[in-house]
Amino acid sequence: MGTWILRTEGDPAAVLAVDEVLCEHRGHWLIREITAFWKRSLKRLDVSARTLVALIEAGSCFAGTLAELALAADQSFILDGQVADRDLPAPVLVLSEVNDGLHPMANGLSRLASRHWGHPDRLDAARSAFGKELLAAECLDLGLVTFARDDIDWDDEVRLMLEERAAFSPDALNGLEASLRFVGPETTETKIFGRLSAWQNWIFLRPNASGPEGALRRYGTGSRPVYDHRRV
Amino acid sequence: MPEVDLIAFESDPRSYRHWQLEIAAPMATVTMAVDASGGLRDGYELKLNSYDLAVDIELYDIVQRLRFEHPEVKVVVVTSGLDKVFCAGANIQMLAASSHDHKVNFCKFTNETRNAIEDAAATSAQSWLAAINGTAAGGGYELALACDEIILVDDRSTTVSLPEVPLLGVLPGTGGLTRLVDKRHVRRDLADVFATRSEGVRGQQAVDWGLVDSIAPKTTFADHVAARAQSRADRSDRPGGRGISLERLDRHPSSGGVRYSTVEVTYDRELGAAAIVVRAR
Known part of the structure; x- marks a missing residue:
């Protein structure tokens, strides 16, 4: 829906x-x-x-x-x-x-x-x-x-x-709507739901976190994560 | 459409598995003691007071009930029932095994719970105080950050930390980074050091950096927390007396939608749209 x-x-x-x-x-x-x-x-x-x-x-x-x-x-x-x-x-x-x-x-x-x-x-x-x-x-x-x-x-x-x-595209709509709904001043809440969550959700999709060698998957296994060190 | 397990968002004190709620007006004590086998899904254990959505659904319920059912409660102390651990944050095995959708919506829900905690002080004169009686890592410290005041036990070993970046390659995304600098006014370079140092900060340094408001040794910790709670309660204008009880919602799900007493939702699967009707009677 x-x-x-x-x-x-x-x-x-x-x-x-x-x-x-x-x-x-x-x-x-x-x-x-x-x-x-x-x-x-x-x-x-x-x-x-x-x-x-x-x-x-x-x-x-x-x-x-x-x-x-x-x-x-x-x-x-x-x-x-x-x-x-x-x-x-x-x-x-x-x-x-x-x-x-x-x-x-x-x-x-x-x-x-x-x-x-x-x-x-x-x-x-x-x-x-x-x-x-x-x-x-x-x-x-x-x-x-x-x-x-x-x-x-x-x-x-x-x-x-x-x-x-x-x-x-549902992804583009998410970004469009979230960008247009909140005009004007930032608050702790807008930053948490906008900036912090948006970055986090992007990081979640990246192999550095969620790939087979990513940190989330490697945590607790004893082997270190392997990162792609290029900054995006 | 793929079949998904529906998540039930309703809870009540009789069914809590992860929290104890104790009321001694004007104070309520919310004690986190997560049942490791009580997660929403199989495949992970909620050790060390780590949490998943099931744990946070109960916390959300507590926040609502304290506001509506307990006008006599003016201050809420959140603490841990475990020895040496306050809360280890979101469960990593759960996060690692979850779909992207679930991670995103889990974070959104937990963020909303913490916003509601802050809102309780801002609009209801019911303030929350974190009594950190054991290690508070990641989401555990973020829960404390949502409170109005943070007290840390000073025992040479208990730390607060945000180890997400160094250990997990993700962010303290439940408000952590934002509240450090925006709410607690921690200097940005110290916040950077703090969020990249997995072992965290303890004792007086945590006070000096602004990560906690005060510290107390184990022997006087309970007294110090009680005194701080009383001082906050004295400033509240909540009236006392009886509250109203939040009854279970009258909810009737069907394949075509879901009906409540004043709201009805009808699914149009072809259009991918849900029509929500609010009825004023």
């Missing part, structure tokens, strides 16, 4: 009501734990070696904390308008104060600030839309989604994107 498609179902107002409790009782030990657990879970999405695609469809509830799923995605689609023959209203994205720092990424920034890195005006525009039910066109204007598609094109366009993605 190289791609994770992120969807939600429910009432955006209900999600925002839960967020309000999280914010109102921020100092309470249990709320602190719940919020911290959300933060870490969302961070785990950020460091996942999977393509993340958010689909904002009719009946969805990408609001507040759950809007973080859309902001965590590498690409996102929102349905523009209603679905023919269905009673559901056109889907919306709703941002709130919780998207402004309650769930920071490893770089210390919110996903919203990371998205608009280097464009404080765009970040401010998104902030001024907090609490509003943003339809497809507004989401596009505010740079909050990648694509808006109507009901007629939706299935084909989404499928095409997923098929294209599945045809790319």
Whole structure:
């Protein structure tokens, strides 16, 4: 499974009501734990070696904390308008104060600030839309989604994107996504998951570590490892 | 698609094989005593408190439970139940025998556990203190590095070390190199010496280099650890009282996906995609 498609179902107002409790009782030990657990879970999405695609469809509830799923995605689609023959209203994205720092990424920034890195005006525009039910066109204007598609094109366009993605080298996609997700400042955490882990994972593949004469394989055997001493 | 054995990530205190959790509020003591035959797979023995994913899954569970189930715990002391060995790090036979995927994901998981330990102090006022009562090598010292404070027994033989580069040709990749310089502010040339000297550093030199915060001889070690723990507990705003219990997840796997109470995953094998639906009720 190289791609994770992120969807939600429910009432955006209900999600925002839960967020309000999280914010109102921020100092309470249990709320602190719940919020911290959300933060870490969302961070785990950020460091996942999977393509993340958010689909904002009719009946969805990408609001507040759950809007973080859309902001965590590498690409996102929102349905523009209603679905023919269905009673559901056109889907919306709703941002709130919780998207402004309650769930920071490893770089210390919110996903919203990371998205608009280097464009404080765009970040401010998104902030001024907090609490509003943003339809497809507004989401596009505010740079909050990648694509808006109507009901007629939706299935084909989404499928095409997923098929294209599945045809790319998974290794190149890992590198691409990890490089684009974390903008701006480095922290201990970004260095561990980026620099340290990336080097380690490369070293793991090299014969000097994992080859038959490599150090990992030779450890404990009594014979010394044989290294290729050329620096790469 | 090749068949793979699914790894169960859930654990609970009744099933721990590698750790003992003892609560004496405001302190919890987490004692590592790895069951050598309790590894995730056959083919290696987890000697000298070396660990594999099975050991770390339990540690991850402990970190979560201490936060949610024990608001009365303000400081956590991690120590070893073995004589002369704190922790020897990741098991090398396990690493040598593992596929590249497994190595990568093992490291990612263990990194996340250590980040969660750091997060406990940063966001929950529950700080972790490493009481190194025996040799801490590689991942063993890296576990201590994830704690807020490190105390080393001063007995002329116990060392902390990062021997990965000289002995194994790989990195101390569970945050070790990064935390040395970024978190503990060890001077970079000393960090270089430390990470290339397999025998490690002990006693006062470990304090001088910034590798540990304090040392104490065996006779007063327990008292010193308890005093440091109390001092940290005094600064915590955790309220005490009863916590909430983390119940087993209501999980229903099937060939087409997996369903939880609020999240459902459906596999599309043709597309290589998993659709994850989060339901707010």
